[in-house]
Amino acid sequence: MIKRGWFVIPILCSMSSVAEEANVPASTQAAYNSIALWVGSGTTNQDWLEGSNASFFEVEGGYLYSSNVLVNINYSAQFFHPDSYTVRVDRALLSAGYRYALHEKLDVYAFYGLGGFREEERQKSTDTKLNSEKGLLRGGKVGFHYFATDKLSVQIEGEFTRSDWVDEDNAKVSVAYQWGERFGSSAFYKYRDAGKDYINEAGISLKWVY
Structure with missing residues (x-):
């Protein structure tokens, strides 16, 4: 009987999580229970990578485990295009977080996570690999969601990442609109601060809510 009882524990935990989630407003669930694709571009400052174009895409999956506990997985690829070579940086991060409703x-919310990165530089004319490195990535973020209406929301977020290649402190502002029960989109501006270097970015995202 004791051994069989162990099977009940995860079921009860799951039922508790579902019950708590049911009390969360639909607009809040849409902000956290989703898979999003972010696409953007910008430019670096002149002293960093020759003031080159910088583009990126990011795939992010979020899960509202309970009314307050959050899980997030993130993969991004960033591309720099100086005159004679290209730089690609891949990052993957698994994070746990917590949200708190200051008002309805x-x-x-806040997250902290661990993952890894890979950086590669290639000559444009010959596609020859010039440099490559990889290592541990640490990151965290703190942000606010303001739900103006059931469909319209504003997000303000501060984020940091730490790695052997570059340390970044980022700020992002986005405006999101939920077009239906499952589909949403947003436009955003992001400032990436890499010490004495920086990138100004803007872009859009598409989101599917599950």
């Missing part, structure tokens, strides 16, 4: 329309 205002959430604050």
Whole structure:
């Protein structure tokens, strides 16, 4: 009987999580229970990588485990295009977080995660690999969601990542609109601060809510 009882524990935990999630407003669930594709571009400052074009895409999956506990997995690829070579940086991060409702329309949340990165430089004319490195990635973020209406929301977020290649402190502002129960989109501006270097970025995202 004791051995069989162990099978009940994960079931009860799952039922508790579902029950708690049912009490969370639909607009809040849409902000956290989703898979999103972010696409953007910008430019570096002149002293960093020759003031080159910088583009990126990012795939992010979020899960509202309970009314407050969050899980997030993130993969991004960033591309720099100086005159004679290209730089690609891949990052993957698995994070756990917590949200707190300051008001029925205002959430604050925080994440911390671990993962890895890979950086590669290639000559444009010959596609010869010039440099490559990989290592541990650490990152965290704190942000606010303001739910103006059931469909319209504003997000303000501060984020940091630490790696052997570059340390970044980022700020992002985005405006999102939920077109239906499952589909949403947003436009955003992001400032990436890499010490004395920086990138100004803007882009859009598409989101599917599950």
